[in-house]
Amino acid sequence: MLATLGPLPSEAVGDRWAFEVKQDGQRAMVYLPGNGTILVRARSGTDITAAYPELLPLAGVLGAQSAVLDGEIVALDDQGRSDFERLQQRMGLASAPAKAERMAALVPVHLMLFDVVFLDGRLLTGLPYAERRSLLEGLGLTGPAWSTPAAITGHGAQAWEMARDAGLEGLIAKRLTSRYEPGARSKTWVKIKVHRLADVVIGGWVPGRGRLTGLPGAVLVGERRDGLLHYAGSVGTGWSQAERTRLAELLQAVTTDTCPFTQLPPVSGARWVLPHLVGEVRYTSRTRAGRLRHPSWHRLRPDVIPGDLT
Structure with missing residues:
Protein backbone atom coordinates (compact mmCIF):
# COMPACT_ATOMS: atom_id res chain seq x y z
CA MET A 1 0.00 0.00 0.00
CA LEU A 2 1.39 3.37 -1.03
CA ALA A 3 0.76 6.91 0.22
CA THR A 4 -0.48 9.88 -1.79
CA LEU A 5 1.37 13.19 -1.58
CA GLY A 6 -0.83 15.77 0.11
CA PRO A 7 -1.29 18.38 2.84
CA LEU A 8 -1.45 17.82 6.57
CA PRO A 9 -5.01 16.86 7.64
CA SER A 10 -6.77 19.80 9.27
CA GLU A 11 -7.05 20.10 13.04
CA ALA A 12 -10.81 19.59 12.75
CA VAL A 13 -10.28 15.97 11.68
CA GLY A 14 -6.80 15.41 13.14
CA ASP A 15 -8.00 12.91 15.74
CA ARG A 16 -9.07 10.59 12.89
CA TRP A 17 -5.47 10.17 11.76
CA ALA A 18 -2.27 8.63 13.06
CA PHE A 19 1.09 10.19 12.18
CA GLU A 20 4.33 8.30 11.56
CA VAL A 21 7.77 9.61 10.63
CA LYS A 22 8.41 9.30 6.89
CA GLN A 23 11.47 7.10 6.45
CA ASP A 24 13.81 7.53 3.47
CA GLY A 25 14.83 3.97 2.67
CA GLN A 26 13.88 0.79 0.80
CA ARG A 27 10.32 -0.45 1.25
CA ALA A 28 10.18 -4.10 2.23
CA MET A 29 7.64 -6.85 2.95
CA VAL A 30 8.92 -9.37 5.48
CA TYR A 31 7.56 -12.93 5.40
CA LEU A 32 7.92 -14.99 8.58
CA PRO A 33 6.32 -18.43 8.03
CA GLY A 34 7.03 -19.55 11.60
CA ASN A 35 9.54 -22.25 10.71
CA GLY A 36 12.71 -20.31 11.50
CA THR A 37 13.12 -18.81 8.04
CA ILE A 38 12.65 -15.29 6.70
CA LEU A 39 11.98 -13.83 3.25
CA VAL A 40 12.39 -10.12 2.53
CA ARG A 41 10.98 -8.73 -0.70
CA ALA A 42 11.40 -5.26 -2.21
CA ARG A 43 8.46 -3.27 -3.51
CA SER A 44 9.12 -4.78 -6.96
CA GLY A 45 8.74 -8.28 -5.51
CA THR A 46 12.46 -9.03 -5.78
CA ASP A 47 13.94 -11.25 -3.08
CA ILE A 48 16.44 -9.03 -1.21
CA THR A 49 16.91 -11.23 1.87
CA ALA A 50 20.59 -11.92 1.23
CA ALA A 51 21.36 -8.20 0.91
CA TYR A 52 20.60 -7.58 4.58
CA PRO A 53 22.11 -10.37 6.73
CA GLU A 54 21.56 -8.41 9.95
CA LEU A 55 17.80 -9.04 9.52
CA LEU A 56 18.14 -12.84 9.45
CA PRO A 57 17.79 -13.26 13.26
CA LEU A 58 14.27 -11.81 12.97
CA ALA A 59 13.30 -15.23 11.56
CA GLY A 60 13.07 -16.77 15.03
CA VAL A 61 11.72 -13.88 17.07
CA LEU A 62 8.06 -14.89 16.75
CA GLY A 63 8.69 -18.59 17.23
CA ALA A 64 6.07 -20.70 15.44
CA GLN A 65 3.87 -17.65 14.91
CA SER A 66 3.51 -16.73 11.22
CA ALA A 67 3.38 -13.13 10.02
CA VAL A 68 3.79 -10.82 7.05
CA LEU A 69 5.11 -7.40 8.04
CA ASP A 70 5.41 -4.13 6.14
CA GLY A 71 8.28 -1.76 6.78
CA GLU A 72 11.19 0.31 5.53
CA ILE A 73 14.86 -0.66 5.56
CA VAL A 74 16.98 2.37 6.40
CA ALA A 75 20.57 3.32 7.11
CA LEU A 76 20.84 5.90 9.88
CA ASP A 77 23.13 8.89 10.05
CA ASP A 78 24.94 10.14 13.16
CA GLN A 79 21.75 11.88 14.34
CA GLY A 80 19.60 8.76 13.94
CA ARG A 81 17.88 9.98 10.78
CA SER A 82 17.35 7.79 7.72
CA ASP A 83 19.93 8.55 5.04
CA PHE A 84 19.13 7.16 1.58
CA GLU A 85 22.52 8.08 0.18
CA ARG A 86 24.10 5.94 2.89
CA LEU A 87 21.64 3.08 2.25
CA GLN A 88 22.56 2.96 -1.44
CA GLN A 89 25.84 1.33 -0.44
CA ARG A 90 23.81 -1.68 0.77
CA MET A 91 21.28 -1.97 -2.03
CA GLY A 92 21.69 -4.36 -4.95
CA LEU A 93 23.82 -6.89 -3.03
CA ALA A 94 21.31 -9.76 -2.90
CA SER A 95 23.36 -11.68 -5.47
CA ALA A 96 26.62 -11.00 -3.60
CA PRO A 97 26.06 -12.31 -0.06
CA ALA A 98 29.76 -12.24 0.86
CA LYS A 99 29.98 -8.55 0.02
CA ALA A 100 26.67 -7.95 1.81
CA GLU A 101 28.19 -9.47 4.96
CA ARG A 102 31.21 -7.17 4.73
CA MET A 103 29.09 -4.08 4.09
CA ALA A 104 26.78 -4.92 6.99
CA ALA A 105 29.71 -4.29 9.34
CA LEU A 106 30.48 -0.95 7.69
CA VAL A 107 26.98 0.38 6.95
CA PRO A 108 24.43 -1.38 9.18
CA VAL A 109 20.75 -1.12 8.34
CA HIS A 110 17.65 -1.00 10.51
CA LEU A 111 14.16 -2.27 9.67
CA MET A 112 11.40 0.16 10.69
CA LEU A 113 8.15 -1.84 10.94
CA PHE A 114 4.84 -0.03 10.57
CA ASP A 115 2.18 -2.58 9.59
CA VAL A 116 1.17 -6.24 9.80
CA VAL A 117 -0.98 -7.68 7.02
CA PHE A 118 -1.01 -11.38 7.96
CA LEU A 119 -0.79 -13.01 11.38
CA ASP A 120 -1.27 -16.60 12.56
CA GLY A 121 -2.95 -17.71 9.34
CA ARG A 122 -5.27 -14.71 9.26
CA LEU A 123 -5.29 -12.06 6.53
CA LEU A 124 -5.55 -8.64 8.19
CA THR A 125 -5.90 -6.33 5.18
CA GLY A 126 -9.61 -5.81 5.84
CA LEU A 127 -9.04 -4.58 9.38
CA PRO A 128 -8.81 -0.84 10.08
CA TYR A 129 -5.34 0.63 10.55
CA ALA A 130 -5.92 1.19 14.28
CA GLU A 131 -6.53 -2.54 14.86
CA ARG A 132 -3.59 -3.63 12.71
CA ARG A 133 -1.34 -1.17 14.51
CA SER A 134 -2.42 -2.54 17.89
CA LEU A 135 -1.65 -6.10 16.73
CA LEU A 136 1.75 -5.00 15.43
CA GLU A 137 2.69 -3.28 18.68
CA GLY A 138 1.55 -6.37 20.57
CA LEU A 139 4.22 -8.44 18.82
CA GLY A 140 6.93 -6.52 20.69
CA LEU A 141 9.25 -6.43 17.70
CA THR A 142 12.25 -4.55 19.02
CA GLY A 143 15.73 -5.89 18.30
CA PRO A 144 19.26 -4.96 17.31
CA ALA A 145 18.32 -4.28 13.67
CA TRP A 146 14.54 -3.82 13.79
CA SER A 147 11.94 -1.84 15.73
CA THR A 148 8.38 -0.55 15.62
CA PRO A 149 8.60 3.27 15.73
CA ALA A 150 5.83 5.12 17.51
CA ALA A 151 2.72 6.41 15.78
CA ILE A 152 0.96 9.46 17.23
CA THR A 153 -2.81 9.74 17.03
CA GLY A 154 -3.89 13.32 16.44
CA HIS A 155 -1.64 16.32 17.15
CA GLY A 156 -0.58 16.42 13.48
CA ALA A 157 0.64 20.03 13.56
CA GLN A 158 2.89 19.34 16.54
CA ALA A 159 4.19 16.14 14.91
CA TRP A 160 4.98 18.06 11.72
CA GLU A 161 6.84 20.78 13.64
CA MET A 162 8.87 18.13 15.46
CA ALA A 163 9.74 16.45 12.15
CA ARG A 164 10.77 19.78 10.64
CA ASP A 165 12.88 20.81 13.63
CA ALA A 166 14.59 17.41 13.74
CA GLY A 167 15.58 17.64 10.08
CA LEU A 168 13.36 14.70 9.06
CA GLU A 169 11.91 14.23 5.58
CA GLY A 170 8.29 14.44 6.68
CA LEU A 171 5.31 12.47 7.98
CA ILE A 172 2.93 9.78 6.80
CA ALA A 173 -0.64 10.40 7.97
CA LYS A 174 -2.83 7.28 8.08
CA ARG A 175 -6.57 7.35 8.59
CA LEU A 176 -7.41 5.23 11.63
CA THR A 177 -10.23 3.46 9.78
CA SER A 178 -8.20 2.75 6.61
CA ARG A 179 -7.94 -0.79 5.33
CA TYR A 180 -4.71 -2.08 3.83
CA GLU A 181 -4.95 -1.84 0.03
CA PRO A 182 -2.15 -3.96 -1.52
CA GLY A 183 -0.53 -2.26 -4.50
CA ALA A 184 -2.78 0.80 -4.32
CA ARG A 185 -1.74 4.42 -3.87
CA SER A 186 -4.43 5.39 -1.42
CA LYS A 187 -5.68 8.76 -0.22
CA THR A 188 -6.17 7.25 3.24
CA TRP A 189 -2.38 7.30 3.59
CA VAL A 190 -1.00 10.80 3.01
CA LYS A 191 2.67 11.67 2.55
CA ILE A 192 3.46 15.12 3.96
CA LYS A 193 6.93 16.34 3.09
CA VAL A 194 8.90 18.88 5.08
CA HIS A 195 10.33 21.35 2.60
Whole structure:
Protein backbone atom coordinates (compact mmCIF):
# COMPACT_ATOMS: atom_id res chain seq x y z
CA MET A 1 0.00 0.00 0.00
CA LEU A 2 1.39 3.37 -1.03
CA ALA A 3 0.76 6.91 0.22
CA THR A 4 -0.48 9.88 -1.79
CA LEU A 5 1.37 13.19 -1.58
CA GLY A 6 -0.83 15.77 0.11
CA PRO A 7 -1.29 18.38 2.84
CA LEU A 8 -1.45 17.82 6.57
CA PRO A 9 -5.01 16.86 7.64
CA SER A 10 -6.77 19.80 9.27
CA GLU A 11 -7.05 20.10 13.04
CA ALA A 12 -10.81 19.59 12.75
CA VAL A 13 -10.28 15.97 11.68
CA GLY A 14 -6.80 15.41 13.14
CA ASP A 15 -8.00 12.91 15.74
CA ARG A 16 -9.07 10.59 12.89
CA TRP A 17 -5.47 10.17 11.76
CA ALA A 18 -2.27 8.63 13.06
CA PHE A 19 1.09 10.19 12.18
CA GLU A 20 4.33 8.30 11.56
CA VAL A 21 7.77 9.61 10.63
CA LYS A 22 8.41 9.30 6.89
CA GLN A 23 11.47 7.10 6.45
CA ASP A 24 13.81 7.53 3.47
CA GLY A 25 14.83 3.97 2.67
CA GLN A 26 13.88 0.79 0.80
CA ARG A 27 10.32 -0.45 1.25
CA ALA A 28 10.18 -4.10 2.23
CA MET A 29 7.64 -6.85 2.95
CA VAL A 30 8.92 -9.37 5.48
CA TYR A 31 7.56 -12.93 5.40
CA LEU A 32 7.92 -14.99 8.58
CA PRO A 33 6.32 -18.43 8.03
CA GLY A 34 7.03 -19.55 11.60
CA ASN A 35 9.54 -22.25 10.71
CA GLY A 36 12.71 -20.31 11.50
CA THR A 37 13.12 -18.81 8.04
CA ILE A 38 12.65 -15.29 6.70
CA LEU A 39 11.98 -13.83 3.25
CA VAL A 40 12.39 -10.12 2.53
CA ARG A 41 10.98 -8.73 -0.70
CA ALA A 42 11.40 -5.26 -2.21
CA ARG A 43 8.46 -3.27 -3.51
CA SER A 44 9.12 -4.78 -6.96
CA GLY A 45 8.74 -8.28 -5.51
CA THR A 46 12.46 -9.03 -5.78
CA ASP A 47 13.94 -11.25 -3.08
CA ILE A 48 16.44 -9.03 -1.21
CA THR A 49 16.91 -11.23 1.87
CA ALA A 50 20.59 -11.92 1.23
CA ALA A 51 21.36 -8.20 0.91
CA TYR A 52 20.60 -7.58 4.58
CA PRO A 53 22.11 -10.37 6.73
CA GLU A 54 21.56 -8.41 9.95
CA LEU A 55 17.80 -9.04 9.52
CA LEU A 56 18.14 -12.84 9.45
CA PRO A 57 17.79 -13.26 13.26
CA LEU A 58 14.27 -11.81 12.97
CA ALA A 59 13.30 -15.23 11.56
CA GLY A 60 13.07 -16.77 15.03
CA VAL A 61 11.72 -13.88 17.07
CA LEU A 62 8.06 -14.89 16.75
CA GLY A 63 8.69 -18.59 17.23
CA ALA A 64 6.07 -20.70 15.44
CA GLN A 65 3.87 -17.65 14.91
CA SER A 66 3.51 -16.73 11.22
CA ALA A 67 3.38 -13.13 10.02
CA VAL A 68 3.79 -10.82 7.05
CA LEU A 69 5.11 -7.40 8.04
CA ASP A 70 5.41 -4.13 6.14
CA GLY A 71 8.28 -1.76 6.78
CA GLU A 72 11.19 0.31 5.53
CA ILE A 73 14.86 -0.66 5.56
CA VAL A 74 16.98 2.37 6.40
CA ALA A 75 20.57 3.32 7.11
CA LEU A 76 20.84 5.90 9.88
CA ASP A 77 23.13 8.89 10.05
CA ASP A 78 24.94 10.14 13.16
CA GLN A 79 21.75 11.88 14.34
CA GLY A 80 19.60 8.76 13.94
CA ARG A 81 17.88 9.98 10.78
CA SER A 82 17.35 7.79 7.72
CA ASP A 83 19.93 8.55 5.04
CA PHE A 84 19.13 7.16 1.58
CA GLU A 85 22.52 8.08 0.18
CA ARG A 86 24.10 5.94 2.89
CA LEU A 87 21.64 3.08 2.25
CA GLN A 88 22.56 2.96 -1.44
CA GLN A 89 25.84 1.33 -0.44
CA ARG A 90 23.81 -1.68 0.77
CA MET A 91 21.28 -1.97 -2.03
CA GLY A 92 21.69 -4.36 -4.95
CA LEU A 93 23.82 -6.89 -3.03
CA ALA A 94 21.31 -9.76 -2.90
CA SER A 95 23.36 -11.68 -5.47
CA ALA A 96 26.62 -11.00 -3.60
CA PRO A 97 26.06 -12.31 -0.06
CA ALA A 98 29.76 -12.24 0.86
CA LYS A 99 29.98 -8.55 0.02
CA ALA A 100 26.67 -7.95 1.81
CA GLU A 101 28.19 -9.47 4.96
CA ARG A 102 31.21 -7.17 4.73
CA MET A 103 29.09 -4.08 4.09
CA ALA A 104 26.78 -4.92 6.99
CA ALA A 105 29.71 -4.29 9.34
CA LEU A 106 30.48 -0.95 7.69
CA VAL A 107 26.98 0.38 6.95
CA PRO A 108 24.43 -1.38 9.18
CA VAL A 109 20.75 -1.12 8.34
CA HIS A 110 17.65 -1.00 10.51
CA LEU A 111 14.16 -2.27 9.67
CA MET A 112 11.40 0.16 10.69
CA LEU A 113 8.15 -1.84 10.94
CA PHE A 114 4.84 -0.03 10.57
CA ASP A 115 2.18 -2.58 9.59
CA VAL A 116 1.17 -6.24 9.80
CA VAL A 117 -0.98 -7.68 7.02
CA PHE A 118 -1.01 -11.38 7.96
CA LEU A 119 -0.79 -13.01 11.38
CA ASP A 120 -1.27 -16.60 12.56
CA GLY A 121 -2.95 -17.71 9.34
CA ARG A 122 -5.27 -14.71 9.26
CA LEU A 123 -5.29 -12.06 6.53
CA LEU A 124 -5.55 -8.64 8.19
CA THR A 125 -5.90 -6.33 5.18
CA GLY A 126 -9.61 -5.81 5.84
CA LEU A 127 -9.04 -4.58 9.38
CA PRO A 128 -8.81 -0.84 10.08
CA TYR A 129 -5.34 0.63 10.55
CA ALA A 130 -5.92 1.19 14.28
CA GLU A 131 -6.53 -2.54 14.86
CA ARG A 132 -3.59 -3.63 12.71
CA ARG A 133 -1.34 -1.17 14.51
CA SER A 134 -2.42 -2.54 17.89
CA LEU A 135 -1.65 -6.10 16.73
CA LEU A 136 1.75 -5.00 15.43
CA GLU A 137 2.69 -3.28 18.68
CA GLY A 138 1.55 -6.37 20.57
CA LEU A 139 4.22 -8.44 18.82
CA GLY A 140 6.93 -6.52 20.69
CA LEU A 141 9.25 -6.43 17.70
CA THR A 142 12.25 -4.55 19.02
CA GLY A 143 15.73 -5.89 18.30
CA PRO A 144 19.26 -4.96 17.31
CA ALA A 145 18.32 -4.28 13.67
CA TRP A 146 14.54 -3.82 13.79
CA SER A 147 11.94 -1.84 15.73
CA THR A 148 8.38 -0.55 15.62
CA PRO A 149 8.60 3.27 15.73
CA ALA A 150 5.83 5.12 17.51
CA ALA A 151 2.72 6.41 15.78
CA ILE A 152 0.96 9.46 17.23
CA THR A 153 -2.81 9.74 17.03
CA GLY A 154 -3.89 13.32 16.44
CA HIS A 155 -1.64 16.32 17.15
CA GLY A 156 -0.58 16.42 13.48
CA ALA A 157 0.64 20.03 13.56
CA GLN A 158 2.89 19.34 16.54
CA ALA A 159 4.19 16.14 14.91
CA TRP A 160 4.98 18.06 11.72
CA GLU A 161 6.84 20.78 13.64
CA MET A 162 8.87 18.13 15.46
CA ALA A 163 9.74 16.45 12.15
CA ARG A 164 10.77 19.78 10.64
CA ASP A 165 12.88 20.81 13.63
CA ALA A 166 14.59 17.41 13.74
CA GLY A 167 15.58 17.64 10.08
CA LEU A 168 13.36 14.70 9.06
CA GLU A 169 11.91 14.23 5.58
CA GLY A 170 8.29 14.44 6.68
CA LEU A 171 5.31 12.47 7.98
CA ILE A 172 2.93 9.78 6.80
CA ALA A 173 -0.64 10.40 7.97
CA LYS A 174 -2.83 7.28 8.08
CA ARG A 175 -6.57 7.35 8.59
CA LEU A 176 -7.41 5.23 11.63
CA THR A 177 -10.23 3.46 9.78
CA SER A 178 -8.20 2.75 6.61
CA ARG A 179 -7.94 -0.79 5.33
CA TYR A 180 -4.71 -2.08 3.83
CA GLU A 181 -4.95 -1.84 0.03
CA PRO A 182 -2.15 -3.96 -1.52
CA GLY A 183 -0.53 -2.26 -4.50
CA ALA A 184 -2.78 0.80 -4.32
CA ARG A 185 -1.74 4.42 -3.87
CA SER A 186 -4.43 5.39 -1.42
CA LYS A 187 -5.68 8.76 -0.22
CA THR A 188 -6.17 7.25 3.24
CA TRP A 189 -2.38 7.30 3.59
CA VAL A 190 -1.00 10.80 3.01
CA LYS A 191 2.67 11.67 2.55
CA ILE A 192 3.46 15.12 3.96
CA LYS A 193 6.93 16.34 3.09
CA VAL A 194 8.90 18.88 5.08
CA HIS A 195 10.33 21.35 2.60
CA ARG A 196 13.23 23.59 3.38
CA LEU A 197 14.18 26.81 1.59
CA ALA A 198 17.57 27.91 0.29
CA ASP A 199 18.79 31.00 -1.54
CA VAL A 200 20.87 29.93 -4.53
CA VAL A 201 22.77 31.59 -7.37
CA ILE A 202 22.06 30.52 -10.95
CA GLY A 203 25.26 29.61 -12.77
CA GLY A 204 23.90 27.84 -15.83
CA TRP A 205 20.95 26.19 -17.50
CA VAL A 206 20.03 23.26 -19.70
CA PRO A 207 17.72 23.82 -22.71
CA GLY A 208 14.34 22.15 -22.58
CA ARG A 209 12.82 19.86 -25.20
CA GLY A 210 9.45 19.54 -26.85
CA ARG A 211 7.11 22.25 -25.62
CA LEU A 212 10.04 23.70 -23.67
CA THR A 213 12.24 24.21 -26.73
CA GLY A 214 13.97 27.57 -26.42
CA LEU A 215 13.25 27.70 -22.70
CA PRO A 216 15.28 26.43 -19.74
CA GLY A 217 14.44 22.84 -18.94
CA ALA A 218 16.48 23.18 -15.75
CA VAL A 219 18.75 25.70 -14.09
CA LEU A 220 22.06 24.81 -12.48
CA VAL A 221 22.40 26.47 -9.10
CA GLY A 222 25.13 27.01 -6.57
CA GLU A 223 25.80 28.38 -3.14
CA ARG A 224 28.60 30.79 -2.21
CA ARG A 225 31.18 29.75 0.36
CA ASP A 226 34.43 31.60 0.93
CA GLY A 227 33.73 33.76 -2.10
CA LEU A 228 33.41 30.75 -4.46
CA LEU A 229 30.31 29.34 -6.14
CA HIS A 230 29.87 25.66 -5.28
CA TYR A 231 27.49 23.59 -7.40
CA ALA A 232 24.36 22.63 -5.41
CA GLY A 233 22.19 20.86 -7.99
CA SER A 234 19.82 21.08 -10.93
CA VAL A 235 16.33 22.52 -10.56
CA GLY A 236 13.80 21.58 -13.24
CA THR A 237 10.36 22.00 -11.65
CA GLY A 238 8.28 24.68 -9.97
CA TRP A 239 7.71 27.26 -12.76
CA SER A 240 4.63 28.29 -14.66
CA GLN A 241 5.10 28.73 -18.41
CA ALA A 242 5.13 32.51 -17.97
CA GLU A 243 7.76 32.31 -15.23
CA ARG A 244 9.93 30.02 -17.35
CA THR A 245 9.66 32.42 -20.31
CA ARG A 246 10.64 35.38 -18.13
CA LEU A 247 13.56 33.42 -16.71
CA ALA A 248 14.74 32.58 -20.25
CA GLU A 249 14.96 36.30 -21.02
CA LEU A 250 16.97 36.99 -17.88
CA LEU A 251 19.36 34.11 -18.59
CA GLN A 252 19.99 35.29 -22.15
CA ALA A 253 20.99 38.69 -20.82
CA VAL A 254 23.79 37.28 -18.65
CA THR A 255 25.17 34.54 -20.90
CA THR A 256 28.89 33.71 -20.75
CA ASP A 257 31.28 31.10 -22.11
CA THR A 258 32.86 30.44 -18.71
CA CYS A 259 31.55 28.04 -16.10
CA PRO A 260 31.15 30.02 -12.84
CA PHE A 261 31.22 26.99 -10.52
CA THR A 262 34.35 25.85 -8.70
CA GLN A 263 33.93 22.42 -10.33
CA LEU A 264 32.27 21.57 -13.63
CA PRO A 265 28.80 20.13 -12.90
CA PRO A 266 28.19 16.59 -14.21
CA VAL A 267 25.58 17.83 -16.70
CA SER A 268 25.72 17.57 -20.47
CA GLY A 269 24.60 20.39 -22.76
CA ALA A 270 24.89 23.08 -20.09
CA ARG A 271 24.97 26.78 -20.99
CA TRP A 272 26.69 29.13 -18.58
CA VAL A 273 25.59 32.50 -17.21
CA LEU A 274 27.22 35.16 -15.09
CA PRO A 275 26.28 34.48 -11.45
CA HIS A 276 24.05 37.53 -11.14
CA LEU A 277 20.61 35.94 -10.58
CA VAL A 278 19.48 34.76 -7.15
CA GLY A 279 16.57 32.43 -6.61
CA GLU A 280 14.87 30.66 -3.74
CA VAL A 281 14.28 26.91 -3.99
CA ARG A 282 12.47 24.34 -1.91
CA TYR A 283 14.22 21.07 -1.12
CA THR A 284 13.76 18.09 1.19
CA SER A 285 17.30 17.40 2.42
CA ARG A 286 20.95 17.46 1.35
CA THR A 287 23.40 14.83 0.23
CA ARG A 288 26.63 14.43 2.15
CA ALA A 289 28.30 16.45 -0.62
CA GLY A 290 25.94 19.32 0.22
CA ARG A 291 23.75 19.08 -2.89
CA LEU A 292 20.03 19.74 -2.66
CA ARG A 293 17.70 16.74 -2.83
CA HIS A 294 14.40 17.06 -4.74
CA PRO A 295 14.75 20.82 -5.34
CA SER A 296 11.94 22.81 -6.94
CA TRP A 297 11.85 26.46 -7.91
CA HIS A 298 10.07 28.83 -5.55
CA ARG A 299 10.82 32.39 -6.74
CA LEU A 300 13.40 34.83 -8.01
CA ARG A 301 15.07 37.00 -5.37
CA PRO A 302 15.81 40.35 -7.07
CA ASP A 303 16.12 41.83 -3.59
CA VAL A 304 19.25 39.75 -2.85
CA ILE A 305 22.71 40.54 -4.20
CA PRO A 306 24.67 37.36 -5.06
CA GLY A 307 27.72 38.63 -3.19
CA ASP A 308 25.66 38.80 0.02
CA LEU A 309 25.19 35.00 0.02
CA THR A 310 28.63 34.18 1.38
